[in-house]
Amino acid sequence: MDRKKIYRAVSGFLLQLMGWGILICTAPLITYLAGGNREESFILLNLLFSGIIPVVVIYFVNYYLLIPLIFFRERRIWFVLSNMALMLVVNFPILYVAFNNQESLPDNYRLGIIMGVIVSFIMDLGALGIAIAIRNYLRTLAIRQQLAEETHRRTEAELMWLKNQLNPHFLFNSLNNISSLVCIDPDQAQDSIGQLSDLLRYAIYESEKKSVELGKEIDFMRDYVSLMSLRCNDRTEVTMQIEIADRKIPVVPLLLVSMIENAFKHGVSASLPSFINIRIMESNGKLTLVCENSDHHKPANDLSGSGIGMLNMKKRLELTYPGRYTWHQVTDGNVFHVEVTINLNDKL
Numbered sequence: 617m618d619r620k621k622i623y624r625a626v627s628g629f630l631l632q633l634m635g636w637g638i639l640i641c642t643a644p645l646i647t648y649l650a651g652g653n654r655e656e657s658f659i660l661l662n663l664l665f666s667g668i669i670p671v672v673v674i675y676f677v678n679y680y681l682l683i684p685l686i687f688f689r690e691r692r693i694w695f696v697l698s699n700m701a702l703m704l705v706v707n708f709p710i711l712y713v714a715f716n717n718q719e720s721l722p723d724n725y726r727l728g729i730i731m732g733v734i735v736s737f738i739m740d741l742g743a744l745g746i747a748i749a750i751r752n753y754l755r756t757l758a759i760r761q762q763l764a765e766e767t768h769r770r771t772e773a774e775l776m777w778l779k780n781q782l783n784p785h786f787l788f789n790s791l792n793n794i795s796s797l798v799c800i801d802p803d804q805a806q807d808s809i810g811q812l813s814d815l816l817r818y819a820i821y822e823s824e825k826k827s828v829e830l831g832k833e834i835d836f837m838r839d840y841v842s843l844m845s846l847r848c849n850d851r852t853e854v855t856m857q858i859e860i861a862d863r864k865i866p867v868v869p870l871l872l873v874s875m876i877e878n879a880f881k882h883g884v885s886a887s888l889p890s891f892i893n894i895r896i897m898e899s900n901g902k903l904t905l906v907c908e909n910s911d912h913h914k915p916a917n918d919l920s921g922s923g924i925g926m927l928n929m930k931k932r933l934e935l936t937y938p939g940r941y942t943w944h945q946v947t948d949g950n951v952f953h954v955e956v957t958i959n960l961n962d963k964l
Contacts, residue, residue: 632679636672670706670736675743677702683751703740794846804846811843822869830903830960831863834896837873841894844880852890859897865960867903868936872896874929875907875954883909883952901961911952926954933958 678687678699686695794808818836822828838856845854879892888910895906933941933956940959947953 632676636668636675640668668739670703671739671743673706674699674702674740675747678744678747679751683747687748688751688755699744703737707736707740792847794843808843808846811839815839815843819870825869827866828869829863830860830865830867830898833867833869833872834858834860834863836870837876837896840873841876844876847880848884848890849886851888852884852892854892854894856894857896859895859899861899862901865898865901865903867958867960868932871929871932871936872905872956874926875905875956878926878954879907879909879952883911885910885912888912898960901959902957903960904955904957906953906955908951908953911947911950 682695682698682702686698791812794805794812815836818832822832822836838858841854841856848854876892876894879894883892884890890910890912891908892910893906893908895904897904897906930943933943937958942957943954944956945954
């Protein structure tokens, strides 16, 4: 057991002990403050102390032993029997007085002792109920914390898996674009390799961060569009409109680039007129990316929006911005339209 757990256990024990001490001392203290009679206060303190000690013993024995070792292990019969035995042991003095030499005691004494025994067992049951309630509450909190930590670990692992998929996917598409230039324009291919190096540097190092400035992410997407445009012929029109009010607002890195990647993959045809229109807007902490591209009715296994990048993007949105984003996607004739709006005002 580490120091933190020991400190927590000792603190919990002392706090509970203090609570019982306050319960015992409250009535004598009020009596003394009201009447100023020290002797009566001490007599009341002794009575309460002798009467509550068995209750305190039952509470702590159940809290630290019987509940965690028997009750939580679904051994309920043994739990009941153990508590019956414990109550008989701690209440032995009052039981001895109640059932020994009853004939020599006046009737009102015997009645008072019997009532005392009943009250004592009711208090014992109350202490048992309090111990069970507190233990159950703390156990529920511990289980919830454990579930939250496990969920967080799973989320982090899934995000890492998605990021690891994104980088190879991005590299694969970029290298395909550059390879087409090697024979046609070696100088431009060399410049593009340098540009790709800068993009990969951002993709590798910035993706390790929880968030980056929106301005840096926009610059990355602008350079990415420039690199992806290398694969387009004269029959493809690519436009990009950016309206950003706050470049320093934090955003999850490499999230929205999947939409642009999807547009180039599914919206460009080598033989038909094609277009890609990208609009990125940010105002009052709300980021909107609208991407429209031509839809050339590809085979069923290669429809616009069905790429792995878009699926990863949806998963990452749900993991990083749950309840804080909207996704609208539609195909209208030969135009594929997708619009994503994210509320960036809340902290990541």
